[in-house]
Amino acid sequence: xxxxxxxxxxxxxxxxTQLKKIDLTNNNLSSLPKSFxxxxxxxxxxxxHNRISKVSKSWCRLRQLKIMDAGNxxxxxxxxxxxxxxxxxxxxxxxxxxxxLPKSFxQLENLSGIYLQHNSLKLLPESFTKxxxxxxxxxxxxxxxRLLSSLSEMRNLRQIxxxxxxxxxxxxSIEKMKTLMIVKLDHNQFSTFPESLLKSKSIIVLDLQQNxxxxxxxLHLSMTNLADLYLDQFPISEAIKEIKLYTSIDxxxxxxxxxxxxxxxxxxxxxLPESFGSLSELRWLNLNYxxx
Numbered sequence: 032x033x034x035x036x037x038x039x040x041x042x043x044x045x046x047x048t049q050l051k052k053i054d055l056t057n058n059n060l061s062s063l064p065k066s067f068x069x070x071x072x073x074x075x076x077x078x079x080h081n082r083i084s085k086v087s088k089s090w091c092r093l094r095q096l097k098i099m100d101a102g103n104x105x106x107x108x109x110x111x112x113x114x115x116x117x118x119x120x121x122x123x124x125x126x127x128x129x130x131x132l133p134k135s136f137x138q139l140e141n142l143s144g145i146y147l148q149h150n151s152l153k154l155l156p157e158s159f160t161k162x163x164x165x166x167x168x169x170x171x172x173x174x175x176x177r178l179l180s181s182l183s184e185m186r187n188l189r190q191i192x193x194x195x196x197x198x199x200x201x202x203x204s205i206e207k208m209k210t211l212m213i214v215k216l217d218h219n220q221f222s223t224f225p226e227s228l229l230k231s232k233s234i235i236v237l238d239l240q241q242n243x244x245x246x247x248x249x250l251h252l253s254m255t256n257l258a259d260l261y262l263d264q265f266p267i268s269e270a271i272k273e274i275k276l277y278t279s280i281d282x283x284x285x286x287x288x289x290x291x292x293x294x295x296x297x298x299x300x301x302x303l304p305e306s307f308g309s310l311s312e313l314r315w316l317n318l319n320y321x322x323x
Contacts, residue, residue, distance in 0.1 A: 045069035068092040114138040137161035183207040206230035
């Protein structure tokens with residue numbers, strides 16, 4: 032039923048009690064009938080790109096539900112009863128208007144994928160760290176001011192995507208996260224380098240662009256597995272030149288003698304400037320997918 036410009040669904044849809052999957056994406060739905068909760072065998076629901084502003088409590092009777100994609104709607108909150116969906120493993124809530132999650136959200140113990148980017152969240156509930164199956168924390172483009180101090184309890188977490196928030200500090204517990212590999216914290220409010228990151232031995236990719244950093248410590252002495260480092264364009268020490276990754280020609284040419292690694296993939300380049308030859312220290316270059 033996707034892409035049919037539907038404004039409403041008939042109440043009779045609740046009679047389709049054997050239904051396992053329903054795709055209602057790309058319509059004009061602002062709500063679903065209460066009878067929707069009668070689809071007791073439903074395992075997958077796709078309602079992204081509609082105008083839905085409320086998750087009805089009746090949905091929480093869908094006890095067989097495993098996947099819900101409700102991204103790109105107008106949701107502002109979720110009912111507390113959502114924790115009754117104990118088989119739910121993937122929940123997409125990106126690009127909504129959520130300001131908070133239920134306090135008991137962490138009771139969704141089978142949840143392995145949760146997507147919360149592009150909302151208005153200020154803080155995650157304390158119970159969130161009980162979601163031990165989550166491998167990627169997707170919270171970019173929110174208004175989050177701090178990460179939970181118990182974050183290290185998410186023992187399978189490998190990636191944190193928290194770009195474009197209001198973070199200025201990180202919890203000390205991050206240094207205990209042995210599986211953490213990718214940390215994206217660009218466009219936040221860090222004025223100093225987070226000390227808890229300095230003690231991490233597992234992080235491979237770190238992005239701190241567009242913060243207020245004025246100084247970067249000698250990362251090679253502590254973050255021994257760091258391979259890709261994204262920072263704003265300011266002079267850097269010899270110790271981190273080999274892991275600092277530049278991603279634009281202009282910034283690379285500005286600090287030509289400091290550029291060891293340059294990634295210019297997917298930038299629609301048709302030619303390279305003559306001054307490109309000034310990158311005398313360049314050791315790694317990616318020009319894939321351009322128009323050269």
